[in-house]
Amino acid sequence: MDNSVLLVSPSPHVRSKRNTQNIMLDVVIALCPALVASVIIFGWRALIVTLFCVGVCVASELLFELITKRKKTVKDLSAVVTGMLLAFNLPASIPLWQAAVGSIIAIVIVKQLFGGIGCNFANPAITARVVMLISFASSMTSFATRNDAVSSATPLSGGEMPSLLNLFLGNHAGSLGETCALALIIGFAYLLIRRVITWHTPVVFVGTVFLFTLLLGENPFEHVLTGGLLLGAIFMATDYSTTPPTKWGKVIFGVGCGVITVLIRVFGNYPEGVSFAILLMNILTPLISMVCAPRPFGGVKKK
Numbered sequence: 001m002d003n004s005v006l007l008v009s010p011s012p013h014v015r016s017k018r019n020t021q022n023i024m025l026d027v028v029i030a031l032c033p034a035l036v037a038s039v040i041i042f043g044w045r046a047l048i049v050t051l052f053c054v055g056v057c058v059a060s061e062l063l064f065e066l067i068t069k070r071k072k073t074v075k076d077l078s079a080v081v082t083g084m085l086l087a088f089n090l091p092a093s094i095p096l097w098q099a100a101v102g103s104i105i106a107i108v109i110v111k112q113l114f115g116g117i118g119c120n121f122a123n124p125a126i127t128a129r130v131v132m133l134i135s136f137a138s139s140m141t142s143f144a145t146r147n148d149a150v151s152s153a154t155p156l157s158g159g160e161m162p163s164l165l166n167l168f169l170g171n172h173a174g175s176l177g178e179t180c181a182l183a184l185i186i187g188f189a190y191l192l193i194r195r196v197i198t199w200h201t202p203v204v205f206v207g208t209v210f211l212f213t214l215l216l217g218e219n220p221f222e223h224v225l226t227g228g229l230l231l232g233a234i235f236m237a238t239d240y241s242t243t244p245p246t247k248w249g250k251v252i253f254g255v256g257c258g259v260i261t262v263l264i265r266v267f268g269n270y271p272e273g274v275s276f277a278i279l280l281m282n283i284l285t286p287l288i289s290m291v292c293a294p295r296p297f298g299g300v301k302k303k
Contacts, residue, residue: 020117023240024077026196030187031084031235037170037180042092046176052096054083056103064112078117082106085125088177088231089275090132091143098136102128118241122282126236129275143173167225178228188234197238200250201257205233208258216266223265232274233257242282249285249292256281 038046061079065072073079086106090099106128114120133140162172170180177184191197209229210220223229237243237257244253257277264273281288 020076020078023196024081026191026194027081027235028077028084030190030196031081031088031177033183033186034088034177034180034231035084037183038088038092038176041170041179042176045092049090049092049094049096049099049176050084050087053087053090053099053103054080056100057083057086057107060104060107061112064108068112070112070116073117076117079107082111082124085123085177085235086128088235089125089129089175089228091140091175093142094136094139098132098139101135102132105131120241121285122279123236123239123242126232126275126278126282130279133275143175161222161226164221164225167222172226174226175228175231178231181225181230184230184234188230191234191238197234198247198250200247201237201243201254202233204251204254205237205257205261206230208255209261212259212262213266216262218266223262227265227272228274229261232278237278237281242285244285244289244292246289246292246294249288252288252292253281253285256284 035047035050038050057079058074062072062074064070065074083103083106086102087099090102106124110122110124110127111117111120166172168181170183172179188202192199206224206229209223213223214220233254237253244250257274260277260280261273264270264276270276
């Protein structure tokens with residue numbers, strides 16, 4: 001008998017040729033429609049802010065790993081994705097030095113100090129955005145499109161609510177990557193086709209916001225198409241290391257994000273609650289993962 005037939009090895013037993021770099025490259029490609037839309041809506045400064053955030057994130061990761069003599073992970077493109085996502089959560093008028101502070105917080109404090117990719121407890125871009133919103137409230141809430149001479153409020157913060165078509169196409173004030181729903185949905189479709197993410201968290205997240213706002217007498221379409229809901233649900237609430245890995249875990253995570261988002265939007269002092277919702281649910285991810293963990297094959301159910 002061939003002894004190799006009886007070989008027992010630890011998990012993982014399912015292997016794939018895909019690696020972190022392949023996955024992150026797909027995310028970058030999926031973000032490109034929103035990047036193009038941001039340049040059309042906000043002008044060339046949208047591209048400048050995005051490239052600047054990406055550059056600072058990559059430089060921060062490389063410098064930190066050189067100083068600490070850790071394995072170089074810049075080539076995996078995770079820092080590029082973090083830079084793009086952070087930029088997409090910023091207004092086009094953000095001072096570049098503040099964007100640099102946010103980028104350093106995302107990479108050094110949230111990601112690298114906790115052990116690097118896969119070890120961070122929260123999404124780096126989301127956490128940096130929350131810190132910046134609290135620290136630089138004025139510049140983080142000053143929005144304008146390329147056609148505006150002065151900054152204006154977003155629809156959620158008291159600005160004039162555009163038509164649903166303009167909301168869908170992104171022709172309104174907001175952060176760089178959150179306004180154009182069409183571009184974000186194209187990116188979502190790409191990630192699903194490439195099987196980088198599953199539908200569970202984004203659909204449940206958005207569906208919860210839609211249903212909850214409908215029950216509260218709000219316009220659910222306006223809540224779905226404004227703010228950072230689609231950006232957060234598609235690209236940040238699906239982060240591998242900070243969200244539950246199981247299907248039911250993803251569903252619970254999405255429901256929690258949706259409920260917290262609506263509570264903050266409708267009853268809180270902040271007009272937008274997506275970032276806070278994802279950050280709070282990131283903290284609960286270990287508990288959700290433990291509750292939803294599948295029973296090992298051959299295991300005995302606890303009484």
